[in-house]
Structures are given as C-alpha cells and as structure tokens.
Amino acid sequence: MNRTTFSLKVFYLLGTAVAVSTALLVAFVIHVMVGKIYPEMHRDRTVYVTGRFYSGDFNAEAFGGGYSKRAIEDVFSRLDCVEVATGVSMMHVVGSLNPASAAVGKRTVDVRPICTDTAFFRMYELEWIDGRAFTHQQFEDGADCVVITDQLARQLFDGETRVAGRTVLLGYKPFRITGVVRAGSNMLPQSSADIYVPYTNKDAFSMGSLHGFPYAGYMEVRCLLKEGCTRQTLLDQLAPYRAAYISEQTPASSGKVDWVIRARSHYFFALSFFDADNETTADYLNQLWIPALIILLLLLLPAINMSALVSGMMEGRLAELGVRKAFGATNRTLLRQVLTQNLWFTCLGGILGLLLCYGLLKLLSTSTLFITIFTQSATSSSLNITPDMLWNWPMLIITFVCCALLNLMAAFIPVWHSLKRPLVEAMNQKQ
C-alpha cells in the first residue's frame, strides 16, 4: 500500500468515525426519549392522560388540562386495564420547595421536585437505598414528608445516604425524609427529580377539584397498562365514565357539557413531532421521519466528501479489477466484493464513531445546551449519562445501519464509475 492510499484510508476511517458519531448523537437522543432506561422500564405500557372540561361557555382547560385527586381515585384507579394510575402535579412548584438545605444557614441546593402520590413508586422501578415511600395516610394528610435521591442526600448530609427519618428544609420549611432512592438520569424528566413530595402537601399547591368540574384539576394522570392492554382499551373503558359524567353534570349546567380525553402513549408523548390522534402504525413511523432525515443528512454530507476519497482509493485498485474482469468477473460481482470490503472498513470506522460518540456525550454532559434540552431546568450542572444508555442493542444496531448507509452512499457511485472503465484501460493503470 503506498503512502497516498494509506493516507486516504486513514482519512476515510476518521471521516466515517466523525459522521457516525454525529448521527449516533441524534439516535442517542431519540433512544433516551423512548427506550427503556432506569427507572422507566415500562415505557411501552405507559399512557399519559390529560383532559378538557366544558360547561356552557366556561372552559376548564385553561387551568392546565389535568385531573383532580377525585378523578384519579374514582375513575382511573378503577379501570380494569390499568395496573397503576398515578397523578403528577403540573403546577410549577419549584419556588416554594426551594432551596433544599440540612439547616438554615447551611449549604443550599436548588432541587427539582416531583409532586405525586404513592402509586408513583409502583409505576417507576426506583431502587430504594434507605427507608420507603411516604404512606397512604401521610399522602392523605398532606404531611410534610419527602423522598429524596441519594445524590441529594450526599450533597446535604456530608456524603451520607442512609438519612431516612431525618429532617430536610425545603424552602426553609422542615420536611421529614421517609426514604432515599437511587437517582435516575436527569435526562428522563418524567421520573427524574431530586425530591418527591405528596401533591396533597399545601406547599405543593395541591388543589382539589375546580369549582363546577369535579374531575378537573392540576394533575397529569399516568397509567401503567396491564399486559395485553392498549391505549384504545383505556379509552374504551373510560367511555362509560365519561358518559356518566356528562349526564350528571348536564342538568346543572346552562350550556353544553363535555369532557374531552386526550391519551397518549409514551412514544407519542416523548416524540410528538406530529399529532397522532389514533396512534396507528403509520403514525409510529411518521414520528421517526424527522430524526431519520436528520441522521440521513448527517451521513449524506460526509458521504459526499468521502466519495472523493473512495475515488482516490479506487484508482489504486483499477489494475486489480481489470485483471479480474479479464478472468471473467462481472461488474456486479466486483461491485459486491468492493462494497463488502469497504463495509468492513466502514464498520471499523463505525466502532470508532461509537467510542467518539460516548466521548462527545461525556464532554457535552456539562454543556448548558444539552442540559437544558433534556432537563428543561437550570438546576442541573451536568447530565447523568449512564452506560446502559449507550451500550445496548438498539444503539449497536443503529450504528451498523449507519455504517451500511454511509458505505452505500460514499462508495457505490465511485466504485460503479470505476468499474465502467474499459478493460484495457483498467489493466494499463499503474498501481
């Protein structure tokens, strides 16, 4: 191999690595949004439900489109297809529960709260380090109790994590720690928080039903469906409750009464590039075409650059191909051979690209841009990227597909063009 060909191959390898790593960044973002990652291990069975209530001229959607505690207990928890139904407050309660500190005057930490109920801890498989969740009675009483993460515990209590039973100040008000959980990645905003507080707690701005709308409130309902049940099953089972609600409310109202239910499975909730009322198979694919297009563009541009490199590399092989053609090899055979050889080389670049992607993610984990994209808050100083987010089968398969695509786009046309050369000319090429 002469020096020129070696240089070309090195550039090709590096070009492949860079192209694959940028494409994998996009794939990684999508995987984090929809894949199974601790503690959200049942995303395929998770449905998010919001609602709008109308009564005459009044529209309760303006209050957030959520549900009340009564709706969660009387309706969602009683559905046959629902294994667990939990409510999570949609109110921005960050201010009143911030900052967290072990005592007044001591170090303070800005925290992200999730205000929820006891069912939350059955829905998400949080790992308990110490203690347990707040009890149903504590929830009903709106007690000043909290579950915190091990990361927060270490920050507030000098490295200790077994702090169940102790007191922490949230917004300078004392809360009793009932349990400590292993922190999930802050890239999963639905389940990731620093503190978990009962939404009935008055500092969590818990609200009962809105006047005149018994089921309207400030909670987003999340349902973990039983195996075999679908979003449509959920909607079908909600139908009689809806009918009963409308018939009960109609006599009292001066105008039309309605309860519009919006249920989205996690996939559509997370991606939401396009509205998909029925969530058909076509809708599933539709949500992916924007990230797919971005990945394609991120591969296409380097592929155009690398096709020039492949042209250069092919120059050195013209004589070889010419001899093989003289011995009866067809263009198709040679094309397949060269592309396959190139694919192995591209896969090597792809592996480098995967490693480079991981390095880039580590680097970007402290970037304000990436932090805010994922966490939507200013309280995190870095993204918590766990190995299982990157080293899993979907990511490896996507890496291979990227390599194959890149190989095809970069090499096909230059190789085909080279094979079209007349036999004599090819054999006369000096290596």
Add this chain to the structure above:
Amino acid sequence: MKTKTYIPTRVGLGKLLGFHSAGWLVAELCIITMLSWFFIDNLAVYFYDRYLTGDITPFETHHLVVGRMEVDRTDAGQEQNRDVEVTQDADQAALDDIRNRLLALPEVESVCYADDYVFAQLDRYHWTTWADAYNTKEHRAGAYSIHLYLDEPFFETHGIEVMRAKQSAQSAQSSPSAQSSQSSPDDEDITSNAGQVYISRCMARSIFGSEEAALGKKLVWLDVDYADRPDGSTPAAEEVRGTYTVAGVTADVKASPEERNSLVVFVQEMLHPMLTSHILIRLKPDADAKDFVKRTSQNLYDNFNSGRSFIQELETYDQHISNQSSRTSLQIENQLFLLILAIFGVNALLGVVGTFWMQLRRRREEIGIMRSFGATRWRILRKMVGEGVLLYTVSFILADIIYLQIVLSTGMVSDRNMGQLIGEASWIEQFWPHFAIVSAVVYLLILLLVCIGVLIPTLHAIRVNIVDALHED
C-alpha cells in the same frame, strides 16, 4: 468489425475526474447553503435585535446588586396561631431592619425591595395587552409588565430615568392610602383596582403619539381570550382587567435583551412582606460590586436576617444577566443552531479541501508548467481561489432559488419578536429586504469557508519544486 478505441489522456482523465468531483462539491455546497439559510436567518435576526436595536440596559449595571429574599418557615407550625395584623407589622419591621443594615454599609447608596425588575426572569416573561382607555381598538400594544412596590425607590435604585407626571401623581405614588382619594370627578372609571403605571418611551409613542401626551392619560389592561370553543367558534373576547393612570414615562428598557422594541409597563402594587422575593442594591460609584457581593455573602444569613426574613443570596446584576441569558430557550436554540452550522461548516470545509487537494495533485504538472513560464505563486493562488469562488457562486445561486421557493410558500419563521410596533416595520418584517440581506450574509459566510478550504491545499501545492512538478507522471 470496427472497434472503438479509447485512448485516455492524462489531461482528459484529469478533467473527467475534476468535473466529476466538482459536481459532487457543487451538490454538497448547494445542500449546505439551503440548510444553513434557515439557521443563519434566525441567528442574523437575533444578532440584529440584540446588538443593533439600542442599549440592552439604559441604566448603569456595574454598581447594581440583586438579591433573593426568603422566609424562614421552620416555625411555620405556629403560623396559624399568629395574629395576621401583628404578623404583617412584624414582617414589615423585619424588612425595614434588613434595609437599614444594608444602608449602614459604606458602599450602599440605595436599597429597594422588588417583586420584579428588569431581566428578573428572562425565560418566563409574559406579555399583556394595553390600550388607550378611550381608543382600545386602534391605540394598543403588547407590553411586558414589571411590578414594583409603592413607596420603594425602584427607579432610583435601578438607575432608570423617569419623567414623572404632575405633582398629584407623585403624591399618589408616595402615599398609598392617598391613592384612592386621588380620583377626580372625571375619573369615574377609576375603581379600587385602579392605580398608576409608568410606561417606556416606546410604549408612550406607540399608544399616545408622544411621551408628553402620555402623561396623566388613562391606560387599560386588556385580557384577551383566544380560547377555542367546542363548537369551533373563536370569540377572542376582550375584557378590561384594570384601568390605570400613566404617572410617568421612563427611558426605554426592554423585556429581554433580544426584544426589538422597548415595550414595558411598570405597574405599582402594595408591598406584601411575605411575598417580597427580591432586593435591589445600588452601590456608590467607587464601590466594587463583585467584591461587595463576595464579602457580604460570607455571613449573609447571620448579618442580614430579621424576624422571619433573610437575604438568601446576592449576585451582581451583570452576573445575573449573564446567568439568565445563557439559559433562555432562545439562547439554547441559538447554541443548537451554531452547533449545527459548525457541523455543516466542517463538512463543507472538508469537502472543499478534499476536492481541491485531489484536483491539485492531478494538476501538479500544470502548476509546474505555469511556474516555469513565470507565473508567481500569488497568481496561481488567485486562480485557484477564483475557481473556488466560481464553484460556490454557482452552488449558491441554485440553492437560493430553491430556498426562495420554499420560503415563498411557508413564510419566514425567524421573527419571534413579541412586541410589534404599530405602523413601523423593520427590514425583518419585510420579505424582500429580509431575504436579500440574509442571502448576502449566507453567501459571504460560506464563501469565506470555501476560500479557506481552497487556500489550504493550494498553499501546499504552490510550494512544489518546479522540476519535481514537471517530472510528475
């Protein structure tokens, strides 16, 4: 049978490869230009709004410090047993005590409690609609509302110039209890909610025509309901939420650094001790704000707590703007756009470098001949750069024509400005000037990149020894 004999020549082969690779490069540059147009458009509009539409802050910021107030609720269990009036008086006294302690410091010139201030929360500012009370349809504008407390030296501490209305307005400002007695027989629409507001110069000109004309006028806050109804109707009903008197006109301040127009309304309200969230501190001209914050923060809680209130943290105003600005959704978007442009830029650069490097390798003999006939290195450089410019210009024209078709059908989405002035339109709001200016920016930026990409291999190629080049085989 006559066979066709193909005798390749080095020149012919070189040309073929040259055209081939140039074709790829034109395609790549075309795609990059089209994609970059969208991102550069957004960044150009941001740059214009941020840096070319007047001062971000028309007041001195280097001697301003902002602080966050907190309430100690560790004894909140006793709260329900407290007498509310006694509690409120005690809380007020606590705030006054903290203020006096700050004023006792030699560096401090002025202290003001504030619910809100300019750039308090850049990512969550919201707009309200205001209008001339006697002509709500035509004389109206969206504006950002900043709430300030009565009796607090807000403008003086902030350093915002204000032209106040007649003396009666000043008296009303200084005495909250006197405020309700200020209504004249003509002000029959003043309700218990009526108060006074200060508006920016831009707002005054937009609604009332001039700053002087705005003073003492009535301004209404409109609540516009755009909610859809189940039957498909969109009433967009309007309701007057409050009627206010314009007590003064301030210097133009913006709701955020990226706003194009300075449409701000300062609304006065009563101070509630337990809801007081911020404190502004104006330092004397010879004080160092960073040093002041650093020293004062060391024992902040111990030195500045009284009753249930205390100062939780302090930062300089400049630091505050910097922290806020870096985390707004617009900034995040801009950073994302810059990252994407960087990826495109790297690809374009590599493409140009690669193509021209390969081409120049094949043209070494040609370069050798040119050098042997007296061509200078500079002339060859110019020739190569000229080819690159021509190549990119062809790509740009193609890309611009295609992108023009797209924006003609979809419109340009780069203008996310909240406040729009009545009757005035900048180049951003006019299609053809906007398209032409951004196209020029796109062309120049990518052309620069192409020129750099051409220069790198060319500088290497022109250093070749003439004899070696002529012997190139």
